[in-house]
Amino acid sequence: MTKHLSLVGAPSVEALPPSGLACLVIVARQHGLHLTPSQLIHDNLLGDQEVTLAELLKCANSSGMTAKAVTLDWKGLSQLKRALPVIVRLRDGSHMVLLRLEGDENSTRVVLQDPNASEDALLVIDQPRFEDIWSGDVVMAKRDYEISDETQPFSFGFVTALLFRERRILRDVAIAALILGFMGLAPIMFWRLLSDKVIFYKAYNTFYVLCIAMFVVIMFEAAFTFLRQYLVQRLTARLDVKLSTYVFEKVLNLPIDYFEQNAVGLISRDIREVFRIRGFLTGQLFGTILDSTTLFFFLPVMFFFSPIMTLMVLGFAGVIVTWLVLMLPTYRKKSSATLAAEGAQGAFLIQSLNGMRTIKSLALDTRQRHMWDVLVARVAKARLAEGLTGTAIQTVVRPLERLAVSAPYAFGVYLAVSSGDPVYVGALFAFLMLSQRVAGPLMQMAQLINQYDEARTAVTIVGRLVNQPPEEGRSGHGVRVPLKGLVEFSGVTFKYKGAVSPALNNISFEIPLGTTLGVMGKSGSGKTTITRLLQRLHSDYGGLIKVDGIDVREYDVDHLRRNVGVVLQENFLFSGTIRENISAAKPDATFDDIVRAARLAGAEEFIDKLPRGYETYIYEGSTNLSGGQRQRLAIARALIVNPPILILDEATSALDAESETIVNANISRIAQGRTLIIISHRLSSLTKADAILVLNRGVVNDIGRHDELLERNDIYSSLWYQQNTHLVPAGRNEKNFRSPTLVS
Numbered sequence: 001m002t003k004h005l006s007l008v009g010a011p012s013v014e015a016l017p018p019s020g021l022a023c024l025v026i027v028a029r030q031h032g033l034h035l036t037p038s039q040l041i042h043d044n045l046l047g048d049q050e051v052t053l054a055e056l057l058k059c060a061n062s063s064g065m066t067a068k069a070v071t072l073d074w075k076g077l078s079q080l081k082r083a084l085p086v087i088v089r090l091r092d093g094s095h096m097v098l099l100r101l102e103g104d105e106n107s108t109r110v111v112l113q114d115p116n117a118s119e120d121a122l123l124v125i126d127q128p129r130f131e132d133i134w135s136g137d138v139v140m141a142k143r144d145y146e147i148s149d150e151t152q153p154f155s156f157g158f159v160t161a162l163l164f165r166e167r168r169i170l171r172d173v174a175i176a177a178l179i180l181g182f183m184g185l186a187p188i189m190f191w192r193l194l195s196d197k198v199i200f201y202k203a204y205n206t207f208y209v210l211c212i213a214m215f216v217v218i219m220f221e222a223a224f225t226f227l228r229q230y231l232v233q234r235l236t237a238r239l240d241v242k243l244s245t246y247v248f249e250k251v252l253n254l255p256i257d258y259f260e261q262n263a264v265g266l267i268s269r270d271i272r273e274v275f276r277i278r279g280f281l282t283g284q285l286f287g288t289i290l291d292s293t294t295l296f297f298f299l300p301v302m303f304f305f306s307p308i309m310t311l312m313v314l315g316f317a318g319v320i321v322t323w324l325v326l327m328l329p330t331y332r333k334k335s336s337a338t339l340a341a342e343g344a345q346g347a348f349l350i351q352s353l354n355g356m357r358t359i360k361s362l363a364l365d366t367r368q369r370h371m372w373d374v375l376v377a378r379v380a381k382a383r384l385a386e387g388l389t390g391t392a393i394q395t396v397v398r399p400l401e402r403l404a405v406s407a408p409y410a411f412g413v414y415l416a417v418s419s420g421d422p423v424y425v426g427a428l429f430a431f432l433m434l435s436q437r438v439a440g441p442l443m444q445m446a447q448l449i450n451q452y453d454e455a456r457t458a459v460t461i462v463g464r465l466v467n468q469p470p471e472e473g474r475s476g477h478g479v480r481v482p483l484k485g486l487v488e489f490s491g492v493t494f495k496y497k498g499a500v501s502p503a504l505n506n507i508s509f510e511i512p513l514g515t516t517l518g519v520m521g522k523s524g525s526g527k528t529t530i531t532r533l534l535q536r537l538h539s540d541y542g543g544l545i546k547v548d549g550i551d552v553r554e555y556d557v558d559h560l561r562r563n564v565g566v567v568l569q570e571n572f573l574f575s576g577t578i579r580e581n582i583s584a585a586k587p588d589a590t591f592d593d594i595v596r597a598a599r600l601a602g603a604e605e606f607i608d609k610l611p612r613g614y615e616t617y618i619y620e621g622s623t624n625l626s627g628g629q630r631q632r633l634a635i636a637r638a639l640i641v642n643p644p645i646l647i648l649d650e651a652t653s654a655l656d657a658e659s660e661t662i663v664n665a666n667i668s669r670i671a672q673g674r675t676l677i678i679i680s681h682r683l684s685s686l687t688k689a690d691a692i693l694v695l696n697r698g699v700v701n702d703i704g705r706h707d708e709l710l711e712r713n714d715i716y717s718s719l720w721y722q723q724n725t726h727l728v729p730a731g732r733n734e735k736n737f738r739s740p741t742l743v744s
Contacts, residue, residue, distance in 0.1 A: 016116050017037030017038070017041070017048075017116075018037070018041075018046075018048070018049065018050045018051050019050065019094045019095040019096070019115050019116060020050060020051040020055075020056045020087065020089075020094075020095040021037040021040045021041065021046075021051060021056075021059065022037055022095075022115030022116060023087045023095045023096065023097045023115045024040065024056060024059060024060055024063075024087065024141065025037060025040075025115070026085070026097050026113060026115060027085055027086070027087060027097060027141050028060075028063065028065060028141070028143075030085055031065070031141075031142060031143040033063065033064055033065065033143060034479070034480045034481075035063055035480065036480055036482075036559070038562075039480065039558070039559060039562070040059045040063065041586075041587065041588045042562065042585070042586065042587065043059075043062060043063075043558075044058060044059050044062065045587045046059075046587060046588060047587065047588045048588040048590070050093050050094065050095075053069045053089065053137060053139065056069075056087070056095075056139055057069055057139065060139070060141045064143060065141045065142060065143055066141070066142055066143075067139060067140065067141035067142075068139075068140055069137060069138070069139050069140075070137075070138050070140065071136050071137055071138070072136060072138050073136065074127065074131060077098075077101075077138065078101060078108070080138075080140070083140050083142075084098060084099065084100055084101075085097050085098060085099045085100075085113075086098050086138050086139060086140050086141075087138070087139040087140075087141070088112075088134055088135075088137070088138055088139075089134075089135045089137035089138075089139070090133050090134060090135060091133055091134070091135050092133075095115070095139075096112045096113065096114055096115070096123070097112065097113040097115065098110065098111075098112060098138075099111045099112065099113055099122070102124075107126075108126070108127045109124050109125065109126055109127075110124070110125055110126070110127065110130040111123075111124050112124075112125070112130075153463065153467045154250075154459070154462055154463040154466045154467055155459060155463060156455075156456070156459055159243070159277060159281060159459070160281075162239060162242050162243065162246075163235075163239060163281060166235055166238060166239075169231055169234060169235045169238075170235070172227075172231050173228055173231045173232060173235065176224050176227050176228040176231065177228060178296075179224050180221060180224050180225060180228065181296060181297050181298075182297055183217055183220065183221045183224070184297065184298070185297055185298070185301065186214065186217040186221075187214070188301075190210060190213075190214045193206070193210055194207070194210065198210070236278065239278055239281070240275075240278055243274050243277070243278055244274065246466075247271055247274050247462065247465075247466055248271070250465075250466035250470070251267070251271065251465065251466065253470040253471055254468055254470065254471060255469075255470075255471040255472075255537075255538075256471075256532075256537045256538075257497060257538070258468060261497075263347040263350075263351065264347070264350050264351070264354075265343070265346040265347025265348065265349065265350040265351065266343050266346070266347050267465065268346065268350065269342070269343045269346050269347075270461050270462060270464070270465040271462075271465070273458040273461045273462050274458075274462055276454065276455060276458040277455055277458045277459055277462065280451055280452070280454070280455035280458075281455075298438045299438065302431060302435065302438065305431045306408075306412060306415075306431060308411070309408040309409075309411060309412050309431060309435075310408075312404075312407060312408040312411065313404050313405070313408050313435050313438060316400055316401075316403055316404035316407070317404060319400055320397055320400050320401070320404075323393070323396050323397065323400070324393065324397070327389070327392075327393050328453055330389055331386070331389050331390065331393065331453070332453055332457070334382070334385050334386040334389045335386055335453075335454060335457065336457065337382045337385065337386070338379070338382040338383055338385075338386045339457070339461075340382075341375070341378045341379045341381075341382040341383075342379055342382075344375055344378070345375040345376065345378075345379050348371065348372065348375055349372075352368055352372075404435075405432075405435050408431075408435060409431070409432050409435065412431060412432075471557060472536075472539045472553070472557070478554060478555050478556030478557065478559065478560075479550055479554045479555045479556060479559075480555070480556050480559040481548075481550075482563075482644075483547055483548055483560075483563040483564075483644045483645065484513055484548050484644055485511075485513050485514060485547075485548070485644040485645050485674060485675035486510075486511070486512060486513050486546075486547065486548050486549065486675070487510070487511040487534065487545075487546070487547055487645065487675060487677075488509075488510045488511075488544070488545070488546040488547075488549075489507055489508055489509050489510070489530070489543070489544075489545055490508050490543055490544040490545075490546070491506050491507075491508055491542070491543035491544065492504055492506070492507050492508070492533065492541055492542065492543035492544070492545060493505055493506050493507075493541060493542040493543055494529060494533060494538065494540075494541035494542070501697075501698070502698050503524075503526045503529040503698055504526045504529050504530065504533075504541070504698045504699075505697075505698040505699050506543070506699065507526070507530075507695075507698070507699060507700045508543075508700070509693055509700060509703060511675055511677070512675075513675060514673060514674065514675060515675060515676075515690040515691070516671050516675075516676040516677075516678065516688070516689045516690050516691075517675075517676070517677050517678070517689060517690065517691055517692070517693060518678045518679075518680070518685075518686030518689035518691070518692040518693065519677065519678065519679045519680075519692070519693045519695065520679075520680065520681060520683060520686060520692060520693070520694055520695070520716065520719070521694060521695030521696055521701075521715070522696070522715075524697070525695040525696055525697060525698065526695050526697075526698045527649075527679045527695055528649055528650075528679065529698075530677075530679075531566065531647045531649050531677065531679065533545055533552075534547075534552065534564060534645075534647070534677075535560070535561055535564055535566065535647075536552050536553065536555070536557050536560055536561070539553055547560070547645070562585070562641060562643070563641075563643050563644055563645060564643055564645045564646075564647065565638035565639065565641065565643035565645070565646040565647065566638060566646075566647045566649065567631070567634050567635050567638050567646075567647070567648050567649065567651040568634070568649050568650070568651070569649065569650035569651065571630060571631060571633075571634035573618050573622045573625075573630055573633060573634070574618070575617075575618060575619065575620045576617070576618060577614065577615050577616060577617055577618065578607060578610075578613075578614050578615070578616050578618060578633065579591075579594055579614040579615060581618060581633055581637060582594050582597055582598060582603075582614075582633065582636045582637050582640055583640055584637055585637060585638075585640055585641050586640045586641050589640055591614075593640060594614065594636075594640065595614075597636040597637075597639045597640040598614075598632075598633075598636045600635075600636070600639055600666060600669060600670055601632045601633070601635035601636035601639060601663075601666065601670070602632050602635075602662040602663055602665070602666045603629070603632035603633055603635070603636050605662070606629050606632070628658070628660075628662075631651060631652070631663070632662070632663065634651075635648075635651065635663065635670070639670065642674075643674065644674050644675060645674065645675045645676075645677070646670065646671075646674055646675070646676050646677070647677045647679070648667075648676070648677070648678045648679065648680070649679045650679055650680055650681070651663070651678075651680075652664065652680060652682065652685055660682075660685075664684075664685050667685070667688075668688065681719070682723065683706075683716070683719060683720050683723060684723070684724075686706065687706045688706075689705075689706070690705075691703055691704060691705060692704065692705065692706060692709055692716070694709060694713055694715055694716050696715060701713070701715055702715075702716070
């Protein structure tokens with residue numbers, strides 16, 4: 001393999017990246033982080049227009065840096081010193097990097113670096129000229145060396161840490177709750193004074209004052225109640241965002257093995273458990289804690305009225321707690337069984353929906369309906385058992401709740417009757433009101449035990465998902481240099497988990513820059529495994545895989561995959577327009593870029609015939625497109641980023657003859673200027689390759705050109721003549737073939 005493809009035509013000139021992102025790349029490099037503008041645009045879904053300060057801060061914070069924007073005058077800028085270099089925003093909206101300040105106070109020079117100029121070409125201007133072009137905005141960024149909460153395993157402690165990040169909201173909610181708790185005494189005091197002072201002494205003036213005061217208290221209570229609910233809702237929304245984004249990011253970072261070995265329905269169920277945790281924290285737990293603030297005010301007053309009666313209320317609450325603790329293991333067992341049954345049902349449902357075309361084609365409706373009935377019955381049985389256990393628990397709790405209020409009151413009535421003190425009767429009435437208000441929070445605290453156990457189970461489920469070891473290469477510190485396309489495999493051995501024999505066994509080959517390699521072999525020979533390892537979907541292999549002389553395990557995995565375009569036999573298109581699907585990997589792609597990629601992939605021919613062209617909506621499952629159309633869109637999507645390495649993995653195997661002809665006709669144009677790997681069992685698409693790799697049971701059987709392999713390799717020639725029976729030479733069966741030799 002020594003032939004190199006020459007570039008045809010003049011190279012395209014890429015547009016300059018936004019100056020703000022280019023400046024951030026320069027500052028990051030000063031702190032030991034290697035970023036690229038294209039990577040920042042891709043990761044943050046930006047366009048090709050100049051970035052705002054908010055977008056610049058978002059890019060920095062998501063790239064392992066801590067950044068903040070400030071507005072300064074010259075005096076403030078001159079005091080930054082150790083904070084340099086910084087990004088300064090100019091009046092025209094562009095950005096530059098302020099490297100340092102030179103000279104003295106009387107003659108200060110500003111040293112700037114234009115991000116779109118050569119690194120050695122620095123711009124040195126004096127203070128007046130700089131102040132004329134500077135807007136006053138400065139972005140300071142440094143590397144974030146602190147261990148964030150996100151690095152610790154998912155647990156209740158982690159979720160609580162997220163909650164307590166919102167200290168200001170929590171403080172305001174606590175203040176509102178304390179005020180509401182204190183105001184809760186007002187109605188009781190109002191009723192007590194009405195009965196003891198107004199009715200007994202017929203004091204109308206006192207009556208008017210008490211009514212006005214009570215009205216004011218009610219208005220204040222309504223205002224603080226609204227304020228507390230508003231703050232709780234805001235806190236809930238912020239926690240929702242943090243938990244959802246955290247869990248989804250963790251799921252995206254999981255290795256491909258996890259998704260291939262676990263049902264999608266179970267993964268989806270585990271993710272949804274996050275909302276149960278959020279509901280417990282901001283609903284049951286937070287609500288109980290806030291409502292319990294009334295105990296700080298009510299219990300002292302109750303003890304003042306009657307210590308014995310107060311202890312009776314607390315005693316019944318203690319009995320309820322004891323009963324719930326005793327029943328907790330039983331309820332936990334029933335709840336776990338229900339959760340497992342619901343998970344199996346959900347997994348089956350998603351599997352059936354994804355495979356509906358197969359179900360309809362093979363008339364599997366009856367089979368699926370029977371299996372669904374079995375799963376539904378299991379869920380119903382588990383839910384019934386869980387419900388009966390919960391009912392048994394509540395059957396004991398409910399009378400105890402009633403006794404917690406009624407028994408102390410009956411005892412108080414007995415004392416009032418036996419003493420004959422009318423004042424004691426008024427105090428008894430007030431105690432009844434207090435005990436009713438106290439009983440609610442006490443019962444909530446008791447029932448919190450069961451709710452906590454459910455939330456703990458949810459934390460365990462989510463933790464089991466997100467605490468999986470993440471995919472290697474996502475540390476943010478991998479190599480991110482531009483790729484050219486030299487690929488080397490040296491003694492690579494790899495075996496899938498659970499497999500008996502290796503998928504690849506000590507294979508070695510090299511693909512020079514800009515050449516095309518064809519790969520063929522029987523099913524299970526390791527063709528697709530080569531591409532998976534090149535994309536670093538698996539890292540646990542022996543030997544070395546290098547791109548441009550660098551081990552692929554040294555690259556940042558996202559950077560590597562953005563430079564390795566892949567088109568599979570069955571490609572997934574997202575719901576959305578054709579334009580959105582083609583530009584998915586390059587959010588800042590212009591319409592001309594999209595059209596160019598579609599033309600190169602041979603997709604423009606059918607897109608132009610659609611009523612809405614590139615704005616045609618693709619439904620879920622791409623049911624409104626043919627297989628050939630889907631495949632050409634997938635090729636266009638891979639080409640939009642102009643990858644230096646492109647893999648076509650059986651990309652034409654599922655196409656009809658017309659679509660395959662269109663794609664094959666464009667392959668020579670697609671290959672220009674890039675390293676192309678074509679995997680196919682249709683050898684007609686490999687005849688023009690610079691070399692063809694023949695695999696057999698995970699080892700390299702031969703490597704050479706089409707005519708060479710046809711002459712000397714039994715595996716290749718046999719498959720070629722099977723596919724092209726009209727070309728079988730006379731007496732082929734008696735022909736002696738030379739034994740295969742490796743050509744590197």
